[in-house]
Amino acid sequence: MSKTKPSLPRGTRDFGPEIMSKRSFIIDIIKKNFIKYGFAQIETPAMENLSVLTGKYGDEGDQLLYKILNSGDFLSKTSKEDIEKGSRHLTTKISEKGLRYDLTVPLARFVVMNQNEITFPFKRFQIQPVWRADRPQKGRYREFYQCDADIIGSKGLWSEVELTLLLTDVFHDLRLEDYIIKINHRAFLFSFAELVGLKYQTISFCTEIDKIDKIGEDRVAENLKALGANISQINEVLSLFKENDKGIVLERLLNIGVNKEVISNINSYFEALAMSFDKKIKVELDLSLARGLSYYTGMILEVKSTGVQMGSIGGGGRYDDLTGVFGLKGISGVGISFGLDRIYDVMEELKLFPEEIASRPDVLIVHFSEENLKHAYRIVSGLRDKGIKAELYPETAGIRKQFDYSDKIGVPYTLIVGDNEMNSGRYMLKDMKTGNQEPLKMDEVMRRLKQN
């Protein structure tokens, strides 16, 4: 094997110690709140059968699935025609498995396969990476984490309310306060589509609406017109998007012919959140919110940072038939997902990470001889057992080299173990900031380090 200059696949990343501490800081807060709200963790395999994944994310999604080559002599199970028919056909013959694309389809599969053991409503959370063969760009990676919480098997409005409270608590704990939760209802969008004359093109309608932020109202209007929509009705819908008074909006929705129950549902949701929950809840109705995923059927939501220009940092919604595709009908679900990578970027830009999360030792033990080093074995072990992050320079070396190392790792204290110290039982503790040093008994060393 010749020496290879190693590299990373495009769109993937290593996370070194500093980045990992920050990512863990976010994940720990999300996880703590998932548990607080009664969600139980599950994990599913990275690889799923392609029969499970294919056809669930639209045609484009199918192309973005990472497919795994069958093991062994995969060609032996193909014919000449299979090869002549081209890559797309051949893939089905030489690949049976793919990497998961999100955590929602694996959840649906899990629920269907375990339906007899699960007590519904089933509240699960899942924090795992997903993979998409997407074109890498700023903020878009080929491997990224999703942090999902879903409630399966309940239609009660409480689920929407508690997911909103959960979002609120997570962003509060992250000290990320500049955000807004935008909500909408798929039924509104379907009514709008019908109103402009696109009743049978609701998905295309939603896709266009979704672009307003990017390409502006005028071009969206043009696109809708090209799809066959009526221009005066388009303008009516667009003007509705700008109406800020929720009362007026809901009344106009009623006039348009939106189902009364849906409107009352949205009203109840806002009423519930208006009860004082001892927390500031930042929700607003945004009729232009569309969300790309096609499986949503009820309320949808998206979290936007108001402090940084960035795509959504969280989202979710209700879906009434996720498990139907696997043969289990009538199971309603609702879920939210946190975008770990984008939350990280926002927090980095706004400098929201606490300083103390960097992982450096509390003290480094330095020494002058083999005998000192061996004596220090017990000291470092004793300190660790007391909860102090102690580190021992691991081999005999010049004292300057050891202090250089202590500077590099940024340790606040060093503890010197020399012959004097071994004889007297008093060890020199040096404050690396002030340069002060003081001979202390081991229990005093511990007390001093514990205070920091």
Next chain:
Amino acid sequence: MSKTKPSLPRGTRDFGPEIMSKRSFIIDIIKKNFIKYGFAQIETPAMENLSVLTGKYGDEGDQLLYKILNSGDFLSKTSKEDIEKGSRHLTTKISEKGLRYDLTVPLARFVVMNQNEITFPFKRFQIQPVWRADRPQKGRYREFYQCDADIIGSKGLWSEVELTLLLTDVFHDLRLEDYIIKINHRAFLFSFAELVGLKYQTISFCTEIDKIDKIGEDRVAENLKALGANISQINEVLSLFKENDKGIVLERLLNIGVNKEVISNINSYFEALAMSFDKKIKVELDLSLARGLSYYTGMILEVKSTGVQMGSIGGGGRYDDLTGVFGLKGISGVGISFGLDRIYDVMEELKLFPEEIASRPDVLIVHFSEENLKHAYRIVSGLRDKGIKAELYPETAGIRKQFDYSDKIGVPYTLIVGDNEMNSGRYMLKDMKTGNQEPLKMDEVMRRLKQN
């Protein structure tokens, strides 16, 4: 898309809530100790370039790598000859990436790519899944977690000592006390190989020695003889394996011609561990311990359960040139790895998981009407904010259905919210074990639940 009956790829598993709590229990303890011993977490991508992975695990390992099909029209970059040459050759043309096979080669790649930012000695830990296209069998999966801690860039014996202390603390915290840490040194094995006349077949020699447990001494002796080894020397080595007195063993090793420094190194290791570390350290020298991985060059170790018949539940060793293959010479490393899945199996068999780790709510709130339900929103939210795992039956339903649900999820208390409760401000708290119920003010409810 027709309805598909969903299934899991062979050799992979879903982890439901109960199993996940137990797995998290193990992982949390391992992680806590990694941090206690000063290791910093990193993560690397699931996908690595095949140029990084191939050739690092032997020929058999290469066959066990999961390869990812290139995206798009992969056939367009192949010729007719590529296809005629067969699957193995074609793979190199249609697949550039694979799933990581272990965490050690990715670590080596990480170190080489980040050598200018890393302060050595570099102590990192990594807890991530790996994938192998192995034949699935009991205790062997195609996706499984590795939990690795490595120290890169130090040759000091302290590293071996602190990794042994770390192993000891982890198994102590898991309350898994029936185990033994077996250690050996590659130099001993190389000397044995030379002694029996297999100086140039050391890897084959180690592979055979590794089989003693499985096929017995006699067949191993036969196999070694078939490789060309001298039978009387084979017997000398085998008899040495049975010698229990460490002093005698080390003297005989000296006579065989094992490097003096290595013997003194092993001696120092045992001496260091013999110092009282306030913990019981279970290490023994086992000259027949070989370990399959070819990159080890120094001390090697393996952890065996003595309570359950099972392969090793942990292992590790020193390697002097892991990064050499990526062009960075002279970096010595030493590491250990915990086998999460096997530790799980041992703990399950010995019933070592604490009972209280199951994730069930502390209290379920039941209700009689839509109005009661809405009133309960604030109650459940308030309880959660106080650290009580409260759950609300999420929709209006008959009271029997709600109590059925509380039985199924095994919740110890229910809190009843009816009109009486709403009017009086006293809520009925029912102990589900005794059936006793008592009307309590909300702060009393909290106090009562906090006690549990």
